[in-house]
Amino acid sequence: MIFRQNQIQCPNESSMTYVVRPGDTLNSIAARFGTNLVGLLELNPTLRLRTLTEGMTICVPRVPQRPSCINGAYYIVKEKDSFYNIAQRYNLPLNILLEANPEANPYDLKVGQEICIPNVPAGCPFGTVVVIQQGTRLSDILISYNLSLNELKEANAEFNPNIIVPGTELCIPPGTYQECGPNSREYIIKVGDSLSTVALNNNTTPSALLIANPSLRPANFLISGTKVCIPNA
Template structure:
């Protein structure tokens, strides 16, 4: 599925395929399921969406040249049983159930399952793309336009609109879901979403999960649109979610551990509505492999990999990120912690699998490394409160800053710390000097971002605003 999507993205980029031409529907049988070609579609993209081969699609529609695709043409989709008429695709959002979708699309649960080659309803995980009959009166899949606002990613736009970010990227001829600049106008799908997912209690109108498909080392945002006065708890992949009230309802941020085995994990929500009615829901989400590279085995001072030293230090380190301050102190993207000449100089990225002195690859790189020298100025990335400074065997001289909501940044291998626990800091404020203390192979800054007790990919926090 993922491979075919990647293939379809690459092909869509290499070959912009849609030619503007008078709308001439191909002659297709009225009783066979069909799809109407939209602006931005490619034959490869359509084949991937409906999980049919390009050859079968060409054959069913007598297309000799896949480049000759006409907007508005009617394409028969072969190999689908139990459904006829116009087809579209939707991305399943949290709380949608097979029963609810069956009602919405007037299609039996069995047909819906067969159409999407389901074996069990459990496969209706958050973020899966489903083939569904198009509901008439929505005469175009790409029927709207939307603007990216400052700090908003295409992925976020897709999530907010309940759309598949990959389809959105393809529709807009973008190389991937991260492309797209603020202010850009995008073609988006019409309002094809199910209004309120059937699996949610009535008072909760929407649960937005961003990204819909999670990735190792990623940061997940869970937004609950609900009136005030409900109590709410939840967990994601066995981590407790911390919810904070917002004007639209509640929000939680949670890191996905870089070593989490890829697969399905439950996102559960439970609580009590303002009327005293209790609820508990659970649906699987997909955590994907980030394909972190394997670094060559590193040679370091043996004392820095001795469990008698590393375990107590790890325990202390992890305990620092546990307290959840209810006040959110930051706003917008995080700033680079180093002077401008080093902001994009990264000797090592987050997540790389590591082995020390010939050990197994049981370690991963828990931060982003920045170039620098002994004495390079280091700055706070966001407003916050210093909660720890000290000198550790593995991490060397360190500063840890609490930004609220369970979000922390940590700065390692410092030659000198210039702040004290309890100090309030602002972004850009000098907090220490670079060094090569602790387990290093040379001077650099090792910079970590923690979300809900989990070290996440810091590049995400430099690239976009959370939540």
């Protein structure tokens, strides 16, 4: 059964409707709106785990509407973000960031909320641009940069996942890909690798590896093709 926008009423003012998109899962929607599976099911008591379909309307935690953002770019607030660390990350004076978001409560930023980062170029303002190489498959891109298909499509509106064209530039969203710093080197996970074996073979510890790769989960070290940073001894 597919619910339409006018056939659902969310339980309170702190929730709002959301239309399910291709590739969505309950877990991905929950993460996007700063809740968990239990919280999402509490807002949708009639929703069963296997009934999520494209076009369905469900209830999610409410986030403030996006502000106007002329000559800037929208940024989606993530867990542990604050105006202070966002301003530092993009080399902005804090007061300029606050002035660009007059309706946002600086003491109560919501995960999933969109804010305006002023005076940044269009295109890929918060990510890394990479060029697709000959022979690259969609799975290679998603595994290498620890991305979901939805995350890749949201950052690249014109990208067609069914046609991978060598030479195409892709925007890799922040938090999913990192360049290895001067105190580390790049390593590509091979079949049979794991967090512990990579640490042992490179004279480091699992904890040091996870610190050097803050966007990766331990399970990512099992996926061949994943790029990781190895801290120098």
